[in-house]
Amino acid sequence: MSVLYQARKWERTQEAFIKDNLANALKELGEIDLYFAYPGSILLNRLDYYLRENDSKGFLRLSQCIASNIISKKFHRDISVWDIENYEDDPFNRLPQAISRIKTKPYFEVLSIVPHARSRWQHIKEEARGVRRSEDEFVYETVVVGSAVDALKCIILNSDIESVVLYDGFENGYDEKDSFLKIFEGVIDFQSLDKSDYLSIGLAQAINKIRPELDIFLLSDQNIESFSGKKESLIFDRIFYQMEEPLEIHLSIIESINNRYKTPFFDNLKKYAERPIATFHALPIARGKSIFTSNWISDMGDFYGPNLFLAESSATTGGLDSLLEPTGNIKDAQDMAAKAFGADHAFFVTNGTSTSNKMVLQALLVPGDIVILDRNCHKSHHYGCVLAGAQPYYVEAFPLVEYSMYGGVPIKTIKQSLLKLKSQGEIDRVKMVDLTNCTFDGHVYDVRRVMEECLAIKPDLIFLWDEAWFGFAHWSPLLRQRTAMGAADALSQALSQPEALIAWEEQQKTLGENPSDEALLENRLIPDPRLVKIRVYQTNSIHKSMSALRQGSIVLVKDIKFEHVESQFHEAIFTHASTSPNLQIIASLDVARRQMQLEGYGLVANAMRVSLEIRKQINNHPLISKYFRVLNNSEMIPEKFRESGISDYNDPSVSWIKAIDAIKNDEFIIDPSRMTLSCGHAGFDGTTFKNILADKFNIQLNKTSRNSVLLQSNINNNRSDIALLLGVLNEISMDLDNKSQKFGKEYQINFQKSVDELIFDLPHLPNFSKFDDCYRSNPQSDTLHGDIRRAFYDAYNELKCEYIDLNSTEIETRLESGPVLVSANFVIPYPPGFPIMVPGQVITKEIIEFMRKLDVKEIHGFNKNLGLKLLKTGSI
Known part of the structure; x- marks a missing residue:
């Protein structure tokens, strides 16, 4: 501009x-x-x-x-x-x-990398235009470059590129001093461009690392018949002998785009809606006759339009399919989603990721199995353990007391739990590590490192990564490596290389035959590639970061032993999935995949730009920053988990090279799209400020803490949204300044008092205590897992339960001299949203103090009139 x-x-x-x-x-x-x-x-x-x-x-x-x-x-x-x-x-x-x-028609661009002189490039573009046909479903323009390096720059910069055509003989063009490409060395191994026998193969591999969704075609003057039979050739969608078939190249480009563009279920649903159908099944709303002819609810038809009702059915035939046992277009749509996300299998879910999580836990666990589980994860994981009868071994995330929130679980903590169970002879019972990536507040794990180090201790572990908020990350070449599917793929490739066994053997020499737990905790562990089984499950709320309807979720699978658990996985689907799923949600999952495959790269990049600009504008504004600020990396992640030392994505003294190094190597990073806006210095608690933004300024957000609110940039946001937000914050800040000047010293003293209460007078965040001895298989051990399912169902028997007022002096007496206080159910305050009590857990003084200091209205599992519901452990 x-x-x-x-x-x-x-x-x-x-x-x-x-x-x-x-x-x-x-x-x-x-x-x-x-x-x-x-x-x-x-x-x-x-x-x-x-x-x-x-x-x-x-x-x-x-x-x-x-x-x-x-x-x-x-x-x-x-x-x-x-x-x-x-x-x-x-x-x-x-x-x-x-x-x-x-x-x-839908428009895209094709990148051609050619060995020809620049004077010929316009002619190449004209040749591409010359083979267009009126019957083509899409229209494209050609971008021409002459080197591998310019090709990579184009792929990174131009989100309209959907197909790549490589003409053998182009130049490398790599210059190690090129500052732009140095930024991306953490993602792309540029040296591989020289290592390959064919530069075209090296370039195709590099392109695939950045944007794996792109179609890549090769035009070669070499012996393509022989080359096409080699493994390396599989990276190309098709290989041609030079330009002997320009129309075939064009048709291949169009067909490949169409393969991503088609939405099997949505396409069939549209066809179904166009047919004249008489319905004799239990769905009166189908076809809309009861709506549009009604004297009383025809306004519903006016609001939604006819297509919604024409596309409703409870049938699974006539062009539709069954979500419970798909064999047609739903199965095709799921297969396309699996490929798009880099998974082996994908399963659509129409009642949210809460259900997706419970499906995976029920399918893979049996009563008595132990799960290493983040205590602060979504409640669906805890309830999943109840349903499966698995015993959670709760591990604690690092606390951020000043913001009333938790981060992620350090790898050292996870390793300690595994080593503790190993020393107690219970490691064989550990089946799964279950973590949230990214957390509600944006903490993202080094997923590959977590899996590598855990597999070094127990090589057959299953991993469940709840990535409800992080599904979009697959479409970012920087963040993809931090996703479950991205890390599983990278780990699989790494373990298949000869260097993996050599590295493990070298580590064994260093650690010795019987390394101490301390040595295992302090060293970054390498798994034995001969023993490791990659078994990874990822759940995504597609509706949270992509263009899907509410409750649209997906389960992604990369499990080498899936065929051994497939039948029980389907049983879990039968248990949890509705026999009358919403067809519009299924269609939206299909369409969301199409959009992300064809324009996700550009949409996610824009969401990142929006977020970084919001951070910069708020934190550098002379007035707004007096009352509000977006918390930076150093405020959200302790220094010991940031090896790079990065404190702020927008720090002008920090190069992008270092920032990308942080994304690659730090134990935790903050998802750039998630912004914790501190509002305590403006005198607002999170809930109050959230309501002000919604009621007065029409700005909606979701999550709050005691002194902050969470802003999320997504593929729906643009620069106008930034301007609106900044204008609102500026107006509120000006009002606060004006009040301070108008009402004088007394107002200022009271205002500062309210700020201090929000910023400094914060409740301590209690850790998980332990399960009561009656719910532990070995009360003499100091491990933390327990039979949460038995405690959960014991609470169904009112004779085994009692209630005690939260503010009763009896609580202090019992904490001091007994009998022990044992929670009968889940108690989950919102905010912060994690269970501070679970069934069978011993209630401590710290938990009671935290409950008494809470000033939130919404506490699931706690009835203020009745008090805390407790289990009478003596009667169990």
Whole structure:
């Protein structure tokens, strides 16, 4: 937009130095334009012509049109905008006739990497246009570069690229001093470009690491018949012998895009809605007749429109499919989702990730199994243990007392739990490690490291990663490595290499035959690749970060032994899934996958930009930052978990190279899209501030803590949203300043008192205590797991229960001299949202103090009128 800004100044002032600035800006724009189809050399040449002719009005008019088309992406929808002034006789602006018509088809761009001279590149673009057909379902433009490095820059910068065509013979072009590419060395091994026998293979592998969804085609003048039979060739979607079949190349590009574009279930649902159908099943709302002919509820039909009702059915035939036992288009849609997310299997769920988690736990665990479980995870995991009869071994996340929240569970804590169970002879009972990635507040694990070190202690562990909030991360080359499926893939590849066994053997020499627990805790452990079984499950709330309807969830599987548990996994589906699933939710899961495969990379990148800009604007604003601030990495993650030392994503003194090193290597990072906005210094508790934003300013958010609220940027946000948020925060800050000046010292003293209560007078966050001895298989041991299921159902017997007032002095007496206080149920305050009591847990003084200091209205499992529900342990 610098060009547009200076164009306005030039048109207004006619100053020569501005014209010089524009000439330099155009030169820089031309270098960037290399990686994009629009605006292209024709329009940039036209701008240059206006500049040389001193036509400031023409320059401004054209630059405004180009800027508008880029921002609105009108060039995706209307090809005529490429020829803005449409001067038929103007040689600078005459576009090929093949692209002069209006476009209504989905648009994308194809990257061609060629060995030809730059003077030939425009001809290559023309050749690509020449094979277009009116019956093509999509329209594309070609971007041409001449080296591997420019290809990678294009892939990173241009989110419209959907297909790549490699012409053998192009240059490497790698320069280790290239500052732009050095940023991405943590993701891409650029040295592999030189190691491969074919540069094309090395480049294709590098592209696949950045954007694995892209289709890659190879044009080669070598012996492609022989090469096509090699394993390395599988990275290409198809291999052609040079340009002997230009139409076939075009058709292959179109077909590959169509393979991602098709949505098997949604497509069939649309066809079903178009058919004239008489319904004789139990769903009166289907076809909408009871709605549109009603004297009383026809407004519902007006609001939703006819398609919603035409696409409703309880049938599983006639073009539809069964979610419980899919064999047709739902199965196809799930298979496509699995491929899109890098999984072996995928299962759609229409009643939320709460159900997805319970499905996995029930399918993989049996009564008596032990699960290493984050005590602060979503309640569905705790209830899943109750249903499966598994015994949770609760591990604690690091606390952030000043914000009334928890982070993630340190790897050292997880290893300690495994080693403790091993020393007690119970390691064989440990079946699963179950963690939340990322947490509600944005703490993201080094997933690969957690799995590697745990598998070094017990090589057959199953991992369940609840990534309800993190599904979008697959579409970011930086964050993908921190997802369950991304880490499982990287770990599988690493363990298959000869170097993995060598590294393990070297570690064994260092640690010795019988290493102490201390040595195992202090060293980063390497698993024995001969023993490891990769068994990873990931659950995603697709509706939380992608374009799916509420309750749309998915279970992703990469389990080498899945065939051994598949039948029981289906039993878990039968247990939890509705026999009448919402067809619109299933369709939205199908469509969400399509969108992310075709434009997820660009959408997620934009969400990151929005978040970083919000952080920068709030924390650097002279007035807003007086009352509000987005907490940075150092405030959300203790230093010992940040090896990189990164304290703030927006720190101008920190290079992106170091920031990406943090994403790759730190034990925990903060998901950039999640922003904890501290509001305590403005005198607001989280719940009050959330309600003010919603009721007065129409800004909605979800999670709060005692002195903060959580903001999330997602694929739905844009720069206008940033402006709205900043305007609201500025208005509130100005009001606080005005009140302070207007009402004087007494007001200021009271205001500071309320701030101090929110910032300093905070309840201690209690850890999990232990299960009562009657719920532990070995009361003499100091391990933490217990029979939560038996405690849960003991509470169903009122004769075994009692109630005690939270503020009763009897509590102090019993804490001091007994009998012990044992929780009969889950007690979950919102906020902070984690269970401070679970069935069978011993209640401690710290827990009581925390409960008494809570000022939240919503506490699940606690009836203020009755008091705490306790189990009479003597009667059990």
